[in-house]
Amino acid sequence: MLNEPPRHTAIIMDGNGRWASARGLPRKAGHRQGAKAVERVVRGAPDLGIRILTLYAFSADNWKRPPREVETLMDLLEKFLRTKQSMCEREGVRLCVIGRRDRLRPSIIDAIVQAESSTKNGDRLHLRLAVDYSARDAIMSAASQLEPGKLDHEAFARHLNRVIHSAPSVPDVDLLIRTGGEKRLSDFLLWESAYAELVFSERMWPEFGMEDLEQAVSEYDQRNRRFGSLPPPHPESWAARPSRIEAQAATAE
Ligand code: FPP
Numbered sequence: 001m002l003n004e005p006p007r008h009t010a011i012i013m014d015g016n017g018r019w020a021s022a023r024g025l026p027r028k029a030g031h032r033q034g035a036k037a038v039e040r041v042v043r044g045a046p047d048l049g050i051r052i053l054t055l056y057a058f059s060a061d062n063w064k065r066p067p068r069e070v071e072t073l074m075d076l077l078e079k080f081l082r083t084k085q086s087m088c089e090r091e092g093v094r095l096c097v098i099g100r101r102d103r104l105r106p107s108i109i110d111a112i113v114q115a116e117s118s119t120k121n122g123d124r125l126h127l128r129l130a131v132d133y134s135a136r137d138a139i140m141s142a143a144s145q146l147e148p149g150k151l152d153h154e155a156f157a158r159h160l161n162r163v164i165h166s167a168p169s170v171p172d173v174d175l176l177i178r179t180g181g182e183k184r185l186s187d188f189l190l191w192e193s194a195y196a197e198l199v200f201s202e203r204m205w206p207e208f209g210m211e212d213l214e215q216a217v218s219e220y221d222q223r224n225r226r227f228g229s230l231p232p233p234h235p236e237s238w239a240a241r242p243s244r245i246e247a248q249a250a251t252a253e
Contacts, residue, residue, distance in 0.1 A: 005049025006175035006220050010189055010196070012056045013037070015180025015204030022204075028072040033206030035076050039084065042127055043091055044210040048217050052126045052170050056188050060100065060134035074108060077131060081111035085118045092124030098164040099133035128166060135190035138164050160191055172196070175220045179205045179212075197223045 013034060020030030038055060045053050058073055065073075081095075088095050097112045104112075108131075142159040161169040173189055173196040181202045185193070199216040201208070224231050 003221050003223065003225060006197070006217060007050065008052040008054070008171055008173050008192075009045065009050045009175045009177065009217075010054040010056070010173045010193070011041070012176070012178040012186060012188055013180075013205040013208075014178060014182055016206055018180065019204035019206040027069060030204075030206055031069075031072055031076055035080055037206055037208045038080065039087070040209055041213055042088075042093060042125065044213060046092070046124045048213060050125065050217075052128065054098070054128040054130060054170075054173070054189065056133065056186070057129045058099075058131045058133070059187060060132055060137060061187065063103070063132075074105065077129070078108050078111050080129075081108070081115040085115050088115070088119045088122060088127070092122045093119060094122030094126045095119045096126070096128050096166060097131050098128050098166045099131045100137070101132070101165065103132055126170065128170070130164075130188070133164065133188070135185075135187050135192075139191055157191070175199065175216065177201060177213075177216045179203050179208050195225070195227050197225065 016030035016034040017027040018030070019033065020027050023029075038057075041055075042053065057077060062073065063070060081097075085095075087093075095115050097116070101109055101112070138160055141163045142156060145163070146156065146159055157172075158169055161167070170192075173193045176185075176189070176193050176196040177199045178184070179201045181200070181204075183200050189196075197220050199219050201212055201216060203212050
């Protein structure tokens, strides 16, 4: 094992529409199955050592989809927030919604406030659902509110968390997974993923399950995280090698 578990894991849940089309079903059937996959992953994530899970549920650009699809997604989100509160409380899940709130309908805002309040003591998993979220918009808002001379990474990160309603602040992303076979970031957690390990899964989101999450975590586990530095010396390889002084002495002989 090379790494600690990916404390903060984020997922771009992609492939709902393709999963449904491949079965001759309407796209909304894919989103409905997608909501079930959300529940599976939320229940199982803490057993893999994940403490913060951020899921991309609706991007700021998703408003461009046909109004009926937007409505389906908003209905599913509201239903999840209203009906999964007790599951979250039982499982020790603290649920938060990050992103803009000013374009959401009042009933969703009400559901968010209730879910956030009833689950606030959850301490096994901090679940963040990103809704009406754009990383670039968030970065611009945070930057526009800070005095230029007072910029440093920590202050900026705290500000960014505030802008997207992420309370409490969370650490950077360790592992970022995208399902559905596409390989792009789609304006998700761009600042927070500066050193995230990326795992792309071919699995369509409605079929994503715990085995897939385990596989992503074990791929992460094999990565050598250097954060721009050098890898720490490996004890066995050093022991097998002569020290610099021994090597110099051997050359001099
Ligand atoms: C991408 O699939 C998925 C979304 C845009 C939304 C994700 C929504 C859910 C998983 C369901 C509801 C969420 C919650 C939290 C209850 P896509 O439609 O872009 O798939 P495609 O690329 O195959 O068309």
